[in-house]
Amino acid sequence: MMDDNPLPLPPSPPPDIAQVTLAELWASLRAGISDFQTAPLFGLAFSLFYVLAGVVLWWIGAGTFLWTLAFALGFPLVAPFAAVGLYEVSRRIEAGEPLAWSDVLGVIWNERTRQLPWVGVILALIFLFWSFFAHMTFAMFFGPSALMNMESEWALFLTPTGMAMLAVQVVVGAGVAFLTFGLTAVSLPLLVDKEFDFVTAMLVSLDTVARNKIVMGVWAVIVAFCLFVAMLPAFLGLFIALPVLGHATWHIYRRALYHPV
Structure with missing residues (x-):
């Protein structure tokens, strides 16, 4: 049942961070596949949100500054709630x-009064920074007037200046992406499972990634690769990739953090 006024719970004690092995990472991925097979309708339903958002972004052309701002503000604020369903399943x-x-x-409904919405705010700020940086670097390399003709001047990216700009954006983008991954790797399931403030949860997530650099780095590559491949066939692959990765994230969280009784 949906409780409109859930009672506040006492803060959870700080968790102990474990050393996650590559074998546990593969086990978590297999467990994610198993969870999706056990409850496929939940995974498909929660993935529908992301697939529809991707199709809309592609259809309207989110590369323009106005639409990038709109979706940067709105999508990250709502997206974490879809992941909550996968973790709960x-x-x-x-x-x-x-x-x-x-x-x-x-x-999912009760999360609106807890700490998860603040994570959405942080994600929105990160997306806004990336949107601003991407447009700023384009203007710096090609001049402000080029921003008005981005759709018709894609050949610019193949010039030496365009390649240099892309190199800068790839380096900065990779840093932003990995920071985002570090902040959310285990913080989202942690906030669903336990009572923490969002700042503590994100710090725990960063510490977990720092103590498991190789394994979490491999996991970040797996996530990025799976999502990239899944988006190619008109975003339809996300119906499989997203629930499997979401369920697997829960199992990685369970292996990475020990909670005192």
Whole structure:
């Protein structure tokens, strides 16, 4: 049931960070596949949100500054709530609890009064920074007037100046992407599972990634590769990739953090 006024819970004690092995990473990925096979309708339903957003972005051409701002503000604020459903489904499968739509949706609904919305705000700020940086570097390399003809001047990117600009954006973009990954790698399932403030959860996530650099680096590459490949066939591959990766994230979280009883 959806509780409009959930009672506040006491803060959870700080977790202990474990050393995650590559074998555990593969086990988490297999567990994600198993969870999706166990409850496919949940995964497909929650993925529909991302697929529709991707199709809309492609259809309207989100490369323009106005649309980039609009979606940068809106999408990250709502997107984490779809992931909550996947984490809750994995938690219930792991605990042997029944899977009922009313219960899972109730958990998502209750997150609006907890710390997860603040993570959406942080993600929105990061996306806004990236949008501003991308447009700023384009203007710096080609001049402000080129921003008005981006759709008709794609050949500019193949020039030496264009290649130099792309190199700068790739380097900065990779840093922004990995920072975002570090901030959210385990913080989202942690906020769903336990009572933490969002700042502490993100710091725990960064510490977890720092202590498991190789394994979490491999995981980041897997996530990026799977999402890139899944977007190629008109975003339809996201119906499989997103739920599997979401469920697997829950299992990585469970292996990476030990919680005192």
